[in-house]
Amino acid sequence: MERKGSVASPANKGYFERFASTVTQATGSSAAFIIAFFTVIIWAVTGPLFHYSENWQLVINTGTTIVTFLMVFLIQKAQNKDSMSVQLKLNELIAATKGASNRLVSVENLTEDELKVLQDHYKMMAELTRQASDLRQSHSVEEAIKDTAEKLEDEMGTGHTL
Known part of the structure; x- marks a missing residue:
C-alpha cells in the first residue's frame, strides 16, 4: 500500500x-x-x-x-x-x-572494525558452506555451523556438536 x-x-x-x-x-x-x-x-x-x-x-x-x-x-x-x-x-x-540476517540492516553505519568482524563471520560461513558443497543450504553462520555439525555427527555417528 x-x-x-x-x-x-x-x-x-x-x-x-x-x-x-x-x-x-x-x-x-x-x-x-x-x-x-x-x-x-x-x-x-x-x-x-x-x-x-x-x-x-x-x-x-x-x-x-x-x-x-x-x-x-x-x-x-x-x-x-x-x-x-x-x-x-x-x-x-x-x-x-x-x-x-537482520544484523546487516544499516551495515553502512558500522565502524571499519565492526565491518571486519562481519566480513570474517561471512568468510567462515562461506567456508563452512563450501565444505558442505551445497551453496543453497545456509543463510547464517549459525545455520552453517549447525548444518556442518549435524553432517559431522551423521558421518561420525558420535552425537557431538561443534
Whole structure:
C-alpha cells in the first residue's frame, strides 16, 4: 500500500535539490559531452589566432578548473543520494526476507572494525558452506555451523556438536 507523500514530487524538493538533479542529468548527457568536445576543438583551433598566448591558455585552464570544482560537489551529492537509496532498498530486502540476517540492516553505519568482524563471520560461513558443497543450504553462520555439525555427527555417528 502506497503511503500518501511517500515519493517526493518535484514540488516537495528544495531549490538546490531540483537544481542539482537537473544539472547532474544535463551534464551526464551526450549533448553535454558534444558541447564540451567542441569547446575544446574551438579553443584549439583558435590557438594560432591568439599566437598560443598565455591568455589563450588561461581561458581553457580557468574554465575547466571552475567547471571541475563545481561538478565535484554535484557529483558527490548525486552519489550520496544514490548510495542512500540503494542502502534503503537493501535494508528493505533484508528486513523482508525470511532467514536473512537482520544484523546487516544499516551495515553502512558500522565502524571499519565492526565491518571486519562481519566480513570474517561471512568468510567462515562461506567456508563452512563450501565444505558442505551445497551453496543453497545456509543463510547464517549459525545455520552453517549447525548444518556442518549435524553432517559431522551423521558421518561420525558420535552425537557431538561443534
